Amino acid sequence: MEKGRTTIEVGADGVAVITIVNPPVNSLSIDVLYSLKDNYEQALKRNDVKAIVVTGSRGKFSGGFDISAFSAIQGGKIGQPNADFISIEIVTNTLEGAKKPSVAAIDGLALGGGLEIAMACHARISTSNVQLGLPELQLGVIPGFGGTQRLPRLVGLTKALEMILLSKSIKGEEAHSLGLVDAIVPPDQLVITARRWALDIVEFKRPWIRSLFKTDKLEPLGEAREILKFARAQAQKQAANLQHPLVCIDVIEEGIVSGPLAGLRKEASSFQHLLTSDTCKSLVHVFFAQRATSKVPGITDLGLTPRKTKKVAILGGGLMGSGIVTALIMSNYPVILKEVNEDFLKAGIDRIKANLQSRVKKGKMSDEKFEKTLSLVKGVLDYDSFRDVDIVIEAVIENISLKQQIFSDLEKYCPPHCILASNTSTIDLNLIGEKTSSQDRIVGAHFFSPAHVMPLLEIVRTNKTSPQVVVDLLDVGKKIRKTPIVVGNCTGFAVNRTFFPYTQSALLFVDRGLDVYKIDRACTKFGMPIGPFRMIDLVGFGVGVATGMQYLQSFPDRSYKSVLLSLMLEDKRSGEAARKGFYKYDNRRKATVDPEIKTYIEKSRKMAGVTVDPELLKISDKEIVEMVFLPVVNEACRVLDEGIAVKASDLDIASIMGMGFPPYRGGIIFWADTLGASYIHKRLEEWTKRYGDFFKPCSYLAERAAKGSLLSASVERGKARL
């Protein structure tokens, strides 16, 4: 079946308008690209055509090459596209090299291949609200239709590197000031202006520019080499495990040193090569997994429309509560913040102010917007103004009886349609709502700290929560720019529960003789932003001990009873806030190793009644990573088996957005599948024999290991809890 096309319409003015039609974002499938070529050839042949305008249907130029074709190529379902042919034959020879001029009329977005086609045109007209960029590196590839050559020639090397290496898109005004677009016009003037512009080129009233051969914006060779050298160092510093940013810099350099045609050839072959790399496979998986989180079987397929949320109330202005308020007001929701006394209320509002001020300082918010945003919060000490709220999110301390009291109060003071949400990170929602008769509107809205920055929102539904409530929260989540995952109810829900073995396993191996700092280093080398011990320092030992107790109660068979944290806590080594935990911290919170922790470790080891395992002193970083992450995979399998998470890809996204798991490894389950269920099972069995039941593989893992099937393959529905 044909996947997208282009249309051609020739006007009385002699301009052929070629329109890309492939909803929803007019992506460039192979069919679209060939149809573009055909229509171009037709326009070039026809005597009634003097010039060409290229545009996209329904207000979008193009979202770039069809990413679903990436997966199809990687899965061997379709052959590799001939990048050389598309980039050189179609984009360069047919479009840019044409004997008739082309103008791109850009509205909405021109990303990746979309912008590359626009750059091959001889001028570009856009609206002010467009999004222009080359985000290919986010997918593990490089621009493949000439972007590495044309963008530096249009905007200069420094800006082009920033846009490509950081996948940063720009808006119309900036693009205009950089010279990437030639004029900005209102949407209703777009095609008309582009037509006129194209005819002006024919009539020599405007220049006929081939971007590929422009040189005026390029820095002189010596300077260009210095800029590229700096870019290489930065790319390596930012993600030492990634090759494709370096390949991209090499390709850009080739064009500058050996000329744009050599650059195009190197670009095409590198693109083709990277397309089947593990990094690209992982990142393409993440792209689709992220979009799949809001498709929840049995909820979003019921045809429900989200109800309008006009007002939200937050209970508790602590770190989490103030972060949630910040996230909501930044997306223009009016919010009531309730606290128990004036002092706490002031502290909460001050935190919100500080959150917003940090945006002002970074130039991301104007002073005027700051005032306007802050005015959306109203601080209160009672429930009087809760009569017309649509959603309440409770964010008080993790105390069951306090939360139960709050939920009974909420039932009295809020309107009957109001959603009653809790931001608890561990407590069973059925317990929280036990003293109410509103179970159908009780739901978890679990944000991650800092709530106004972290992109993940875990929406927890019990077996009584109504689908409408989930649909409403999904809508609010999207509006405040979070990626929501909908999960079932249990201790720790999906994200914290999946990851509790991460620190537990690290603590177990420290008792057995592995070095704290070696574990952290192995994890950061693997791609985690911080290792488990640095993470405990950041979260604070108090929270670490309390949540450890909860897991011990809920999952006694597989919780490791380390006393190390309690021992250190007794000596007020409570983490980064106290400037002393597993690391020492200076005034600027820079962490350094601390040999003093040895004493606590020896004591902990003694109390655990275990001895140092000499084998552990010789192991590689790769093995360390497996030792801390395979127990996480094991728990993730239980979470899937019990239906707490609906699909494996949700856990991939949760691990990336909630825990900092490297996206270029595709997420926890995707990564596990690259190792294979049977290998994971074998390793866990070995460690069970050596170190105990903490590592015991669950039945889900055992079954898949025996069958040789993927851990990500879907669970039989009968078993799932959701």
Ligand SMILES: C[C@H](O)CC(=O)SCCNC(=O)CCNC(=O)[C@H](O)C(C)(C)COP(=O)(O)OP(=O)(O)OC[C@H]1O[C@@H](n2cnc3c(N)ncnc32)[C@H](O)[C@@H]1OP(=O)(O)O
């Ligand atoms: C050779 C070339 O150099 C290589 C390339 O061009 S690689 C591609 C480069 N382009 C990109 O990376 C852009 C990727 N897309 C995006 O960033 C965003 O989707 C967007 C900004 C275009 C739109 O965002 P938004 O409005 O929030 O909608 P979003 O939900 O993301 O996407 C809408 C739908 O379009 C699909 N889509 C978006 N871009 C796509 C693409 N390039 N190919 C195929 N499908 C795409 C999404 O999967 C989604 O499908 P669904 O509704 O079935 O889930």
